[in-house]
Structure formats: C-alpha cells, structure tokens
Amino acid sequence: xxxxxxxxxxxxxxxxxxxxxxxxxxxxxxxxxxxxxxxxxxxxxxxxxxxxxxxxxxxxxxxxxxxxxxxxxxxxxxxxxxxxxxxxxxxxxxxxxxxxxxxxxxxxxxxxxxxxxxxxxxxxxxxxxxxxxxxxxxxxxxxxxxxxxxxxxxxxxxxxxxxxxxxxxxxxxxxxxxxxxxxxxxxxxxxxxxxxxxxxxxxxxxxxxxxxxxxxxxxxxxxxxxxxxxxxxxxxxxxxxxxxxxxxxxxxxxxxxxxxxxxxxxxxxxxxxxxxxxxxxxxxxxxxxxxxxxxxxxxxxxxxxxxxxxxxxxxxxxxxxxxxxxxxxxxxxxxxxx
Ligand code: DAH
Numbered sequence: 001x002x003x004x005x006x007x008x009x010x011x012x013x014x015x016x017x018x019x020x021x022x023x024x025x026x027x028x029x030x031x032x033x034x035x036x037x038x039x040x041x042x043x044x045x046x047x048x049x050x051x052x053x054x055x056x057x058x059x060x061x062x063x064x065x066x067x068x069x070x071x072x073x074x075x076x077x078x079x080x081x082x083x084x085x086x087x088x089x090x091x092x093x094x095x096x097x098x099x100x101x102x103x104x105x106x107x108x109x110x111x112x113x114x115x116x117x118x119x120x121x122x123x124x125x126x127x128x129x130x131x132x133x134x135x136x137x138x139x140x141x142x143x144x145x146x147x148x149x150x151x152x153x154x155x156x157x158x159x160x161x162x163x164x165x166x167x168x169x170x171x172x173x174x175x176x177x178x179x180x181x182x183x184x185x186x187x188x189x190x191x192x193x194x195x196x197x198x199x200x201x202x203x204x205x206x207x208x209x210x211x212x213x214x215x216x217x218x219x220x221x222x223x224x225x226x227x228x229x230x231x232x233x234x235x236x237x238x239x240x241x242x243x244x245x246x247x248x249x250x251x252x253x254x255x256x257x258x259x260x261x262x263x264x265x266x267x268x269x270x271x272x273x274x275x276x277x278x279x280x281x282x283x284x285x286x287x288x289x290x291x292x293x294x295x296x297x298x299x300x301x302x303x304x305x306x307x308x309x310x311x312x313x314x315x316x317x318x319x320x321x322x323x324x325x326x327x328x329x330x331x332x333x334x335x336x337x338x
Contacts (some may be wrong), residue, residue: 010288016071019049023079027086036087043079047231067232076216101187116328117220120311121202124222127246131239133200133224138185140204144175146184147158150191150294151263159262164208166205180205182223183263185305186287188223188296197230202311213323220311225287227297227304233266233286236305241286244272259283261283263291264306279317282309 024045030036043050057065114122126137153159163180170176185201201223209217226235237256244254253273261267264285271278283337284307289299312327319338321327326334 016075020075026104027082040083116315117312119338120315121220124311125200125202127243128200133198136199136201137203138188138201140179142177142179142184146187147177147179150187152288152290153262166206166208174229180207181205183236183308185223186225187295190297198226200224211325216324222309222311224307227302229302231303231305236284248272261285263288281314282307
C-alpha cells in the first residue's frame with residue numbers, strides 16, 4: 001500500500017496529518033502556561049489524541065501498522081520539540097519576575113496649559129472685575145460703522161490711516177472688516193444699554209501691516225469703558241493706577257501724558273516705570289461727547305472714560321519676551337514656559 005494512502009485512510013480514528021495540523025494550530029494560539037499545559041495533555045498526555053492513535057495501531061493490519069506507526073512516532077517527536085520551542089518563546093517574551101518595580105511612581109501624562117496671552121487677559125480682566133467691571137466680548141468681523149464712524153473717525157479723517165485695515169470681500173457689502181481695535185464695543189455696548197456702564201472687553205484685533213519684533217498683524221486688546229452720571233478724569237486715573245498696581249506691584253510708578261485718539265477728549269497714554277524708563281502700556285481718555293451722542297446718550301448728563309491696552313505687550317514686559325511673534329508661532333519651546 002502506498003505510504004500516503006495509508007496515512008490518509010487509516011481506520012484508527014483521525015489521520016496523522018489531520019492531527020498534525022490541529023496540533024500546530026492549537027499550539028500557536030497558546031499564550032499562557034495554562035494553555036500550554038492543556039495543549040500538552042490534549043495531544044501528548046496519557047489519554048491524549050496522539051497516544052490514543054498509537055494505542056489503536058494494534059487493530060490495523062501489519063502493513064498499515066508499520067506505515068502509520070512510523071508517521072505517528074515521527075509526529076510525536078515533532079510535537080514534543082514544537083512544544084519545547086513554544087514554551088521557551090513565551091518565557092523569553094515575558095518580563096522576568098522582579099524586573100518591574102511596581103513601587104516606582106507612574107509616568108505623568110503631558111498636560112496642556114493656558115496660552116500666555118490667555119493667562120494675561122484673564123489676569124487683566126480679573127483685576128477689573130474686582131473693581132466692578134463686567135467682562136463682555138464682541139465680533140471680530142465688524143462693520144465700518146462701529147469700527148470707525150461711531151467712534152468719531154469719519155471716512156475722510158486722517159486718523160483712519162492709523163489703522164491699516166483688512167477689509168472683507170463681499171458681493172453685498174463693502175463696509176465689513178476685521179476689527180482693527182476693540183473700541184467698536186464701546187459703541188455697541190452704549191447702543192444697547194443705558195448707563196451706568198462698566199465693561200471690560202478682551203478680544204482679537206487685526207491690522208494690515210508688516211510684522212516685526214513689536215508688531216503682529218493680529219493681536220489681542222483689552223478695552224475698558226465706564227459711563228455714568230458724574231464720572232471724572234480722577235476716576236480714570238484712580239482706576240488705572242489700581243490696575244497698574246495689581247499687575248506690576250504696589251510700588252509701581254505711573255505716568256499720564258496727553259495723547260490723541262478721536263474717540264476721547266482729553267486723550268492720554270499711560271506709561272509705567274520700568275527700571276528707570278517709561279514704557280507706554282495703554283491709551284485712554286474721557287469718552288468724546290460725540291461718541292456718547294452717536295450712541296444716543298445725553299452728553300450733558302453723562303460722562304465716561306475709556307481705555308485700551310495690548311495684553312501681549314504687557315506680558316512681554318512682565319516676562320521679558322523680546323519678540324511679539326512668539327505668541328502666535330505655536331512653538332512649544334516658548335509656550336511651555338508659561
Ligand atoms: N483703540 C486704540 C488703539 O487701538 C486704543 C485706545 C486708546 C482705546 C484710547 C481707548 C482709548 O479706549 O480711550 O490704539
């Protein structure tokens with residue numbers, strides 16, 4: 001009888017070949033000591049499949065017994081060495097006992113943090129919140145009317161040159177722009193609310209200009225506005241002094257100088273003492289009567305003050321940052337320092 005035929009057509013239960021395939025597939029899927037042992041018992045154990053097959057050989061005729069017996073014995077040798085191989089492979093991929101120190105502290109997951117601009121904005125707005133100002137926000141895409149006209153900056157006014165503007169292309173509107181400052185929220189707030197008003201308005205602004213260490217084409221501003229019956233320049237000074245003390249420390253010297261902004265009269269800029277020199281940190285002034293009237297307020301009854309500052313600028317001073325472009329370059333080497 002040809003050998004192959006004998007192997008396939010045995011009467012002794014399953015064929016040697018079938019058993020070989022089943023044994024190898026099972027062994028490959030054994031991943032633990034328990035699974036390996038159960039495999040050994042199932043195939044090589046005293047009541048295992050291979051042992052049963054060998055025991056059954058006695059019922060075969062002599063020729064069959066010779067062929068199948070030889071195959072089965074060969075298979076036993078193969079399975080035994082495959083079993084050894086698998087056992088040592090599993091052992092070598094396992095961490096040796098004692099190699100993991102479970103008493104070590106865990107690895108800290110990397111946590112994000114607030115952007116330095118956000119941190120500064122929160123600090124500034126909190127200082128004003130504690131003085132009774134309410135934080136509000138306004139649109140970054142603004143109408144010409146609020147960004148310029150209502151703030152006493154008419155179309156032909158030379159002050160418009162100060163704000164090189166990013167205009168929005170539109171088929172239906174030619175008066176939409178990315179706001180050049182947060183001051184339009186003065187007009188929007190007054191238009192929608194009666195006095196008294198005390199608001200602080202943080203937000204992004206955009207200007208069409210080339211960038212360098214102190215200029216960005218987008219940046220944040222924090223605007224402030226207080227309007228009521230009887231507000232004076234002394235209130236403006238007192239409020240901004242208090243702000244400077246909170247942000248830069250109690251001993252900080254502050255200087256006011258005349259400055260011009262179309263929406264305030266008188267207008268000032270405020271500087272703080274920085275190691276013996278004056279550094280300008282904000283523009284401010286008493287709200288121009290025309291701005292009050294544009295919003296529908298009686299300028300003989302109400303007065304107010306307004307101010308606007310750049311939080312990046314203030315953060316640069318406080319943190320000795322030499323280039324404003326770092327704030328928006330998304331470089332983690334910079335951002336993770338805050
Ligand atoms: N909007 C001005 C700017 O962008 C800053 C400013 C100046 C705001 C004086 C004010 C103000 O409210 O009173 O340069």
